[in-house]
Amino acid sequence: MQTTFRIRRFNPESPSLAAYDQEYILETEPSDTVLDGLIKIRETIDESLTLRCSCRGSICGSCGMRINGQATLACKTKVISMVSEGGTIQIEPMKNMPIIKDLVTDMDGFWKKIREVQPWLQPKGPHPKGEYVASSESMDHLTGVMGCIMCGVCVSDCTVLEVDRQFLGPAALAKAYRFVADPRDGQAKTRLFELNKLGGMWDCTRCMECVEVCPKGVGAMDRIMALRAKGMEKHVPSTCGSRHAEVFEDLIRQKGVLDEPMLALRTFGLRNIPTLMSYIPMMLRAFIRGKVPKTGFFHHAIPGIRDIQRLFHKMRESK
């Protein structure tokens, strides 16, 4: 089948330093992956095309790139699944990291963040005589997260990293979870204290992009949510993030409806007046557009609140 590969090119040695799209027309087989196509282009049409790959079997994690607007592994993506006969496939380097050349990105920042979470076991106490033993049940839930191949695809498409480079990002936080939840590790609480800081586990907006794009089903966002739950269990100091979760639950239990003004007030409290004040324009806009309940600025409990409270009670009991 004939396919047009539209590839985002960037040459750090060109005087303009501008990225541009270049098109290549290629005959592809139904079994060809996007990586096969790119290698064919490099071998038969344009040897200057630069890309990174190694295993060609979704193992090494080196061929991450954006295909038709979403980050993925080129060796795991069949051309036929992305484009129909005569169509065009768009290929770009991963986002949220500097581009070295064409489709090759600089992963230094990615590795720096992985190192920041100290991705190695730190058991407490003296070493046992033999080996560290952990039951399979206590390790089973970690197999998914251990499947991470460090490809950076989730980092590329993380919506928070687009605006906040300080954020640790999905891959590093999933890696942090892997050690916090490992029964052999003795530093869970210290790790959670670190992750509680700015740029850590509370800065994810739960957009789910990292879950959607991960080629290995690591489910980074779910691991971040699990880290938050563990942080609250272990009473790491209350942050806006954890207070938001606690107040959210409390308001639903009290009123059966989300009381946004009260949520902001109780989350930031008097500790953070400037942040609280920054919400005033939004509140006024909500008021003008009729988003504030007619019964007053703060919500009242809904009829049938007792049923909701009974649900909360049952949930507590089942825990």
Ligand code: SF4
């Ligand atoms: S869910 Fe969180 S970590 Fe994952 S991509 Fe969205 S903001 Fe980033």
Ligand code: SF4
């Ligand atoms: S979590 Fe998934 S997408 Fe992210 S680095 Fe690991 S394997 Fe790649």
Ligand code: FES
């Ligand atoms: S080449 Fe190794 S994961 Fe694609």
